[in-house]
Amino acid sequence: GAGVSQTPSNKVTEKGKYVELRCDPISGHTALYWYRQSLGQGPEFLIYFQGTGAADDSGLPNDRFFAVRPEGSVSTLKIQRTERGDSAVYLCASSLSAMDTQYFGPGTRLTVL
Amino acid sequence: DQQVKQNSPSLSVQEGRISILNCDYTNSMFDYFLWYKKYPAEGPTFLISISSIKDKNEDGRFTVFLNKSAKHLSLHIVPSQPGDSAVYFCAASASGGQNFVFGPGTRLSVLP
Numbered sequence: 001g002a003g004v005s006q007t008p009s010n011k012v013t014e015k016g017k018y019v020e021l022r023c024d025p026i027s028g029h030t031a032l033y034w035y036r037q038s039l040g041q042g043p044e045f046l047i048y049f050q051g052t053g054a055a056d057d058s059g060l061p062n063d064r065f066f067a068v069r070p071e072g073s074v075s076t077l078k079i080q081r082t083e084r085g086d087s088a089v090y091l092c093a094s095s096l097s098a099m100d101t102q103y104f105g106p107g108t109r110l111t112v113l
Numbered sequence: 114d115q116q117v118k119q120n121s122p123s124l125s126v127q128e129g130r131i132s133i134l135n136c137d138y139t140n141s142m143f144d145y146f147l148w149y150k151k152y153p154a155e156g157p158t159f160l161i162s163i164s165s166i167k168d169k170n171e172d173g174r175f176t177v178f179l180n181k182s183a184k185h186l187s188l189h190i191v192p193s194q195p196g197d198s199a200v201y202f203c204a205a206s207a208s209g210g211q212n213f214v215f216g217p218g219t220r221l222s223v224l225p
Contacts, residue, residue, distance in 0.1 A: 004156065033211065042117070042202045042215030043157065056212055091156055098211055104149075104156025 002026065004105035006092050012111045013082055021077045021108045025094030032075050033102060034067055035091040043091055049075060050098060082112045116140045117205050119216035128225050132190040136203030136216055139184065143205040147213065148177060148188045151200045160201075161188070193223045 005024045013019050025032050031050055035043035045059040049069045057067075064082075069075040079086055089109050093102040118137045126132045136146075144165040149157035163170040163177045163186065170177050176189045190197055203216040 031211070035215075040217060042119075042204070042217050043213075045212050045214070048211045056210070058212060093156070099209060101159045102213075104158070106154060106156050 004092055004094050004103055006090075006105040006108050008108060009106065010109045010111075012113065014113050015082060015084060017082050017112075019079050019082055019110065021079075021090050021110070023075045023077070023092030023094075023105060025073060025075070025092070026103055027073075029094035029096055029103075030072065031095040031098050031100070031102075032069060033093040033095075034075070034077050035093065037089045037091055037107070039088075046077070055098075079110075082110075084112050086110060087112045114139075115217070116143075117203055117214050117216040119201075119203055119219045121219050122217070123220040123222070125222045125224060126193045128195055128223055129192045132188075132193045132197065132221055132223065134188040134190075134201050134203075134219050134221065136186045136188075137184060138186075138205050140205070140207065140214075141184070142207040143214075144208065145206045146177070146179065146186055147204040148175075149202045149204060149215075150197075151202065151218070157202055190221075193221075195223050195225050197221060198223045 007022045034046040037043045047057045052072045064080045066078045089107040091107045093104040095102045147162045148160040151157040161175050179186045200218045202218045204213040206213045
């Protein structure tokens with residue numbers, strides 16, 4: 001079956017702009033996660049959704065970052081007033097339910113010039 | 114302040130031999146550990162997990178060992194195959210949380 005998909009695969013933007021990154025989880029997966037991976041580092045947890053609600057958003061670095069999952073399926077990560085330090089690969093993962101195996105998408109590489 | 118450390122950025126092993134990847138953690142509240150494998154341009158793929166009530170978990174060629182007193186875990190791959198060449202991440206969580214903390218990864222190269 002189809003895995004987790006993320007669009008776009010690459011996004012180049014200018015400092016100060018607004019970006020949206022999309023994640024389509026595996027059908028039927030109720031849990032969805034966003035991570036950020038900087039060069040040479042492991043994925044860094046950002047936020048976790050159970051259904052439509054954010055169950056844990058403790059990893060969001062500041063209020064420029066926001067994520068939604070309005071219908072409990074597709075999720076969008078939104079970054080306002082982008083900064084060069086936001087450049088990273090943003091990974092999305094989904095799991096059947098909490099504590100089940102997380103399946104990762106290929107990521108969106110964000111570059112802020 | 115890295116809570117999960119993988120002190121070897123890279124490791125090279127001959128095909129057929131054992132690969133041992135190490136991971137150390139500092140947070141004594143961590144009680145669930147995972148290993149992921151990542152190929153270039155792909156997302157990480159789950160390999161194997163272990164909870165703190167066990168000290169070993171085995172799945173085919175992959176075995177994870179946990180030493181709670183030393184706050185250390187290791188992944189053994191036997192025998193190593195060229196297709197195992199990838200970056201391996203160790204991850205940990207506490208009390209059933211979904212907030213996984215990942216290490217920086219170790220790049221494994223299995224030489225034919």
